[in-house]
Amino acid sequence: MPTLVFGHKSPDTDSTGSPIIWSWYLNEVKGLTTEPVLLGEPNTEAAWMLDRWKLDKPQIIETLETGQDVVIVDTNNPAELPDSIADADIRQIIDHHRLVGGLTTKGPIEIIVRPLACTATIMFDMMGNDAGRMPDAIxxxxxxxxxxxxxxFRSPTTTDHDRDVAERLASELGVQIPGYAAEMFAAKSDVSDFSDDELVRMDSKKHDVEGRTFRVSVLETTSPDTVLKRKDSLIEAIARVEKEDGVDHVLLFIIDILEQQATVILQNDQVRQIVEKSFSTVCGEADTVTLPGIVSRKKQIIPNIAV
Incomplete structure (x- = not known):
C-alpha cells in the first residue's frame, strides 16, 4: 500500500502542487512508493496549473484506513485533515504555518516547519542537488x-529565498514571471462556475479564538467587483455555511491582488464588531469594509482576529 502524500482540505495551488512534487521526489529519488492525493476539489488556479503542466489530477479522498502511512504537507492542523487522521501512521510533516498541535504520531517522525512563504520552497531546499533532477512539469x-x-511576491510572507527559488525555476523553464503569474491569477479570478456556498468554503481555514470558532475564508482575485456583485447571495450563503459547518462566524475576505487590499463582508453586527476590534477600523453601517494592505491570511488576518 503506497504512502499517501496530501495537504489540507479546500486545496489551493500549494496544497495541490506540493503533494505532487514531494511524491515525485520520494518515488524517483528516494525509491519509495507513494501517491499524491487531495482532500477536495482543487481551486481554479490549481486546476489551471495541472492543465498547464499536463499533470494528472490526484485522486480525491475523504477518509483514511487504519494504519495508512501518510506524509502531510502545507498544514499541521488536525481541523484541516481527514477526521480519521488519528488512525493513520504519520511519517513526515512539511509545513510553513504556525504550529497548532493536536496531531499524535505512532513514533518519532521528521517534522520540517520553516518560516518561508511556500511549502514548495522548503521542498526545493530539502532536495538539495537532487532538485536539478526535477522534470519541467514538477x-x-x-x-x-x-x-x-x-x-x-506581493504578500508580506514573501522572503528573498522564495523569490530566488522562483526566479531560478522560471529561468530554467524559460518562463516570464509577470505573464505567467497573470495567467494564474486570471484562472483564480474565474469563479463563475462556483455556487455561493462553494465560494465561501473554497479557500478557508477553521480558527478558534477565546471559545469561538471561525471559518476564515479568502478569495484572491484580480477582479473583486465580480465577486462583490454577488454580495447579497454570499451573505445568505455565509449564514448557511455557519449553520451547516457548526462555526460561530464566517469571515470572508475578498483579496484584491493588484491593489493589495481586502474587502470584508459584514453579514451582521457581531462580525462588524470583530472586524473593527481586530483591524482597528471603523465599519459604520455598511455591509463591507476595505482594509488597505491586508492580503495574507497567515500573517495579517488570523493572528489579528480578536473577540
Missing part, C-alpha cells in the same frame, strides 16, 4: 506554488 508545479502563495 518545476512548473513548484514555480506555480511559490507565485500563488506569495501573490507574485
Amino acid at each position: 518545476k512548473g508545479a513548484m514555480l506555480s506554488c511559490i507565485l500563488s502563495d506569495t501573490l507574485e
Whole structure:
C-alpha cells in the first residue's frame, strides 16, 4: 500500500502542487512508493496549473484506513485533515504555518516547519542537488506554488529565498514571471462556475479564538467587483455555511491582488464588531469594509482576529 502524500482540505495551488512534487521526489529519488492525493476539489488556479503542466489530477479522498502511512504537507492542523487522521501512521510533516498541535504520531517522525512563504520552497531546499533532477512539469508545479502563495511576491510572507527559488525555476523553464503569474491569477479570478456556498468554503481555514470558532475564508482575485456583485447571495450563503459547518462566524475576505487590499463582508453586527476590534477600523453601517494592505491570511488576518 503506497504512502499517501496530501495537504489540507479546500486545496489551493500549494496544497495541490506540493503533494505532487514531494511524491515525485520520494518515488524517483528516494525509491519509495507513494501517491499524491487531495482532500477536495482543487481551486481554479490549481486546476489551471495541472492543465498547464499536463499533470494528472490526484485522486480525491475523504477518509483514511487504519494504519495508512501518510506524509502531510502545507498544514499541521488536525481541523484541516481527514477526521480519521488519528488512525493513520504519520511519517513526515512539511509545513510553513504556525504550529497548532493536536496531531499524535505512532513514533518519532521528521517534522520540517520553516518560516518561508511556500511549502514548495522548503521542498526545493530539502532536495538539495537532487532538485536539478526535477522534470519541467514538477518545476512548473513548484514555480506555480511559490507565485500563488506569495501573490507574485506581493504578500508580506514573501522572503528573498522564495523569490530566488522562483526566479531560478522560471529561468530554467524559460518562463516570464509577470505573464505567467497573470495567467494564474486570471484562472483564480474565474469563479463563475462556483455556487455561493462553494465560494465561501473554497479557500478557508477553521480558527478558534477565546471559545469561538471561525471559518476564515479568502478569495484572491484580480477582479473583486465580480465577486462583490454577488454580495447579497454570499451573505445568505455565509449564514448557511455557519449553520451547516457548526462555526460561530464566517469571515470572508475578498483579496484584491493588484491593489493589495481586502474587502470584508459584514453579514451582521457581531462580525462588524470583530472586524473593527481586530483591524482597528471603523465599519459604520455598511455591509463591507476595505482594509488597505491586508492580503495574507497567515500573517495579517488570523493572528489579528480578536473577540
